[in-house]
């Protein structure tokens with residue numbers, strides 16, 4: 192778990208933090224489709240804005256903040272709470288481009304667990320119960336993030352990505368879930384991953400099950 196230290200002022204300032212706005216591409220109640228929490232009901236908040244620019248990105252509409260509505264913490268917390276989801280997944284875009292302290296405090300105050308999916312390339316912020324690091328070679332993670340990683344999920348297209356996965360795993364705490372995920376449009380990555388996991392059983396495979404099942 193990661194916690195920004197000095198949040199007392201936010202909690203005592205007449206709850207002004209509920210008025211803080213974030214650019215949001217979409218937010219919806221769904222099933223977590225990939226990673227360690229696959230199959231669990233969860234509320235997704237996809238912030239807009241990303242400076243990583245992976246060429247194979249499947250949410251390129253999230254790269255620019257402009258053109259997306261700005262929603263307050265209060266609006267997002269209400270929607271997540273009303274859904275009945277036990278936890279919220281903050282994703283992007285790159286969610287750490289934004290100071291997540293107000294949003295995560297709002298969600299935590301409403302009794303929700305907060306997960307994040309991040310490239311780790313911008314500083315950590317907020318109160319985060321589960322950190323999924325999906326590091327990208329195009330914009331490397333900060334060194335700070337590794338101490339807090341719960342799940343390392345590396346998208347694999349070629350052998351270079353397996354090497355990249357190993358380099359990142361060396362920096363993660365003992366007990367981190369280590370997952371390799373085939374890139375959806377690159378079928379040969381499946382063979383690479385299957386062979387690798389058979390030889391390195393500390394790693395597992397993450398699949399984008401929501402794409403198989405067509406869960407939005």
Ligand code: SF4
Nearest residue numbers: 241243244245248284
């Ligand atoms: S970090 Fe995520 S949102 Fe940003 S370009 Fe890469 S895959 Fe897309």
